[in-house]
Amino acid sequence: MSLPEPPTESRRPTVLIIGAGSTGFELARRLLGSWHVTLLDIDSGSAKARFSGFVSSDRFVFIDGDATSRLVLERAGATRADAVVVTTSGLDVTLETCRLLKRELRVADVTVLLRGDAAPRPFQELGVEVVRGVEAQSALLAAAVTKGSKVAAGVGLGRGEVMETEILPNSGVIGKPLASLHPRQWLVAAVYRGEELVIPHGDTRLEAGDRALLVGDPAVLPGIARFLRTGHSEFPLHYGTAIVVPADAAGPTVLPEVAWLARNSKARAVEFVACGDGAAARPLLDWAQAEGLPARVACTGQDTRAHLAEAMARRDVGILVQAPEPIPWHKRLGLGWTPLMRRILPLRSPVLVPRGRFPWERILLALSDPEFDPEAATLAIDAARCFDASLTVGVALAPEFVTGAGVADELRRRQDEIRDLAASYGVRAVRLEFEGNPVAATLAACAGFQLLVLGFDTAVRNSLGRPSVEQNLVHRAPCSVLVLPH
Structure with missing residues (x-):
């Protein structure tokens, strides 16, 4: 089978979408304006018909092939893509595709969409980013119950990454420079002050009644909106959503305090980071589940002790945990x-x-x-x-x-x-x-x-x-x- 090579365009990032169902179609449609899109699916008939309107674009390629074949994935450009998204419906096919991408092709950025009650753990152990089907809806609902805030559901990715919130008169952020809030996973993109649009900078100070337009991680924004609106603490969401624990740091003196912190802070999850295939973190995931803590495993190709900064560079770190060590x-x-x-x-x-x-x-x-x-x-x-x-x-x-x-x-x-x-x-x-x-x-x-x-x-x-x-x-x-x- 002769597979076309994805076109090259140096100015645009490349995404490989595996699965040409409704989710794959919508994702391709949204990304096509700024990404180079390659779509892979074994169903050449109905899928090609659905994507017929994209064929004329020089930034779109449809490939008919089996994603559980390493050869097909290589020819589809999986190893060259900036991101790979797996939206296939069959759980066995989805897991095998992710295994090939991570274990054999060593693709760094792989995201999978899981439907229904599919267990995320096998994918997390591979180092795959898991998005559940209800995630986007949950983000929108969480934002909706944040009084005084609005979610721009039809803007950008439509996942709740754009939000507007009003600053109340008793908010603790009034009069403070935006730079002093130290945004990491979010930023204030615009401030509406009465009929005036204020383009914010680091020294811009919020006032009572301002409407702040926020852009950032959908998991963080509802909490940040509450913080800006009322001044309530959202520790440690300014830095990230996860308490990150390298597997080699998770000793018996560490885990009880991690559990307490996870239950009493605004952190969304505990993330155990392990080198290689993540085997060292599996007992920790079992421990977290027994404690009733939301947890996940992230795999890195680097030793977290020797290359901690590199291993953390792309992590969503609210707090990084390190075990106590004696000092000579x-x-x-x-x-x-x-x-x-x-x-x-x-x-x-x-x-x-x-x-x-x-x-x-x-x-x-x-x-x-x-x-x-x-x-x-x-x-x-x-x-x-x-x-x-x-x-x-x-x-x-x-x-x-x-x-x-x-x-x-x-x-x-x-x-x-x-x-x-x-x-x-x-x-x-x-x-x-x-x-x-x-x-x-x-x-x-x-x-x-x-x-x-x-x-x-x-x-x-x-x-x-x-x-x-x-x-x-x-x-x-x-x-x-x-x-x-x-």
Whole structure:
């Protein structure tokens, strides 16, 4: 059988759609304007008739062939496509197609549509992104019950990725620059202020009565809309929807706190990441199901310890979990970074090092450097709001002959700024000062808290003369640590 090669057009991404039913037809129709579409189906008669209107497009190719054949998939361009979507109806055919794509052809981006009560686990274990038939409807319904918000169901993909919400007078986001909200999986695309259209930038500030047009992940937007509308905490949805746990980090001291966090935060799921075929994560998936937690498995071709940043680059990370590790004495003194800190250095999502100190009823935000990242302060405030916890802003005041003149005053000013920021969210932050060696003093203060929040400036050098305070605290704190690299 001679199969036509998909046409090439360097300016457009390529998608291979497998299955020419109504879903495949609608997806191809929507993507054809901006994508190069190849459609593969074994039913050449009725399917070709349905797609007859597309044949004239130089960005569309219909291939008659069996998707359970490796040769057919290769000739259809599966290994060259930017994305592959499987919409076939037969479960056995669908699973075998996904197995060929992931295990034999090593296609990176594969999404499958599952209908009815088909179990997602076999596909998740292959590393396939699963979309259930009710997902789009659920996103729309979830958004519909968000009072004061509207979903643009006929715009874009029509899955609820565009939403409008009104900012209420008591919202905690009023007067804050949009950049201070740190959007990751979403953004404010436009602001309607009365009869005026405002094209927003990072320094644009929302006002009561504004209607904000949001664009982003449909799983995140309803929660973000509630946050903007009322100012309620949506921790950790600013960063992503999942609590991501590498399989090699999921020890007995880690999992109980992960379960508590999954039940009490706004995270949508626990995602276990494993190298290879995902076999190492299967017992973890069983554990999550026994705990009643929404969970999934993601497979990566890279060792998550040696290449953590690369493995996380395309993950939907709300919080990344890393197991506690001991710190050698020479690393305490500043002679280089530990393996754990080297994994954290390239990241930009919150990293949790759990030590079983939950629930998080008392949170300490520790400052030892005037150049403290305000995003870490926002993270601590949001966590305090989410878990109804008390928040203490502590500053470690080293002797002036060590830090230089004026550093203590600058730290106190920064402490007051954070307390004012917390007050704008309705959180009362308590001041705490501890003098002496910043590491020893902060470690002593941590004894009365369940969670320590740190901002970690990855550009700061770690040396024998000035060892990293953050490295010591991440490894040695008696409580759980939530660190935000920047």
